[in-house]
Amino acid sequence: MLRCDIITIFPEFFREAFDYGIIRKARAAGLVETKAHDLRGWTNDKHHIVDDRPFGGGEGMVLKAEPIFAAVQELTGCPTRESYPLETRVILLSPQGRVFTQEVAQDIAKHASQVVLICGRYEGVDERVSEGLATDEISIGDYVLSGGEPAALVVIDALVRLLPGALGNESSATFExxxxxxxxxxxxxxxxxxxxxxxxxxxxxxxxxxxxxxxxxxxxxxxxxxxxxxxx
Ligand SMILES: C[S@@+](CC[C@H](N)C(=O)[O-])C[C@H]1O[C@@H](n2cnc3c(N)ncnc32)[C@H](O)[C@@H]1O
The missing domain is CATH 1.10.1270.20 (tRNA(m1g37)methyltransferase, domain 2)
Known part of the structure; x- marks a missing residue:
């Protein structure tokens, strides 16, 4: 069973996203579990603020590190990156990450039992999430999206079809x-x-x-x- 936890400021984006085709069947068969979590649930202030202006000035807002650290700690049950078990992958979606390929998907699908996907927005995510929290920084291609949500969908879709039993015909993934x-x-x-x-x-x-x-x-x-x- 692969557990996919998505950290996002737009959990509604995923409302029906996993209700179709192979992912729906894989969920029904208990091969994968998907859950989108609202990052605002890990804020402590009255207004549930998740972003702030960048140090050094400049345009746009940056997603704050603290709620993301709190979310990942709660979802993984691990207080630090060093304490994640080998089967836990914490993926920061970012155009600055290494490019997501079938090989990367195969590596994650083979070893992971929990994947936490962090979706950025605005100018991106406080760099300390990359420095001290994520195990992987992944880009789905050399272009810039408005947010990490479509990228999280792409990653989960590619992972699920590699799970043993997810495709009706096992040879399908081998010859793709x-x-x-x-x-x-x-x-x-x-x-x-x-x-x-x-x-x-x-x-x-x-x-x-x-x-x-x-x-x-x-x-x-x-x-x-x-x-x-x-x-x-
Ligand atoms: C507008 S982008 C930030 C772009 C950033 N300022 C830069 O130029 O590298 C906002 C968020 O979208 C997501 N994103 C954008 N492009 C992506 C890509 N190619 N792959 C994965 N995630 C992406 C990331 O989560 C990112 O934090």
Whole structure:
């Protein structure tokens, strides 16, 4: 069972997010538990303030470190980063993090039993969360989002489909894009002609050896065309 705790100032963002498809089934099967927590629940002041102006001046607001430290301590049951068990990953979503890849997802899905995801907003999060609280700082790509919530969804989705039993067909995750340093091969379904476009003849022959060879070649061609960096 993988437990995913999301720390956010917009817990409503996740209201229905996990109610579809593979994640819904994985939740129903008890493979994953997801919970979005309102960061304001860990403030002590009357107005539940979670942000403040940056030291040194400048534009925008910064999410304060203290409520995030309190939230992570309560959710993990650990008073310091040094006391997290190996199966606990505390992930700060940030465009400055290392890029989230299938390899990173596989590593987390294989070892973690609890993942705490910290969603930033505004100008970001007080740097001491990165320095003293997070085990991982993860970016979902080289672009800037308004908040960490969409990134948390991306990370959880990628993790859940790697959990044993989450996909109906266990081989699906093994042969997907990136799992073997290649993109997936192209897929076609009925009808055999759409908008003047046909289907590669070999896929209609029922010859499994030929089909497997075509798929391997097609995956290679597609990787060469769209992601030559993967072949290096
Ligand atoms: C507007 S961004 C802050 C950007 C920050 N000032 C910078 O330039 O690096 C607000 C929050 O969105 C989230 N975020 C933005 N882009 C992201 C990305 N590529 N991957 C993961 N999280 C991201 C982070 O949680 C971040 O704290």
């Amino acid at each position: 894009s990136f799992s073997q340093a290649l993109l997936d091969h192209p897929h076609y379904t009925r009808p055999t002609e759409v908008a003047g476009l046909g289907v590669p003849e070999v896929l209609l022959t029922g010859n499994h050896a030929e089909i497997a060879r075509w798929r391997r070649d097609a995956a290679l061609r597609k990787t060469q065309r769209n992601r030559p960096d993967l072949l290096k």
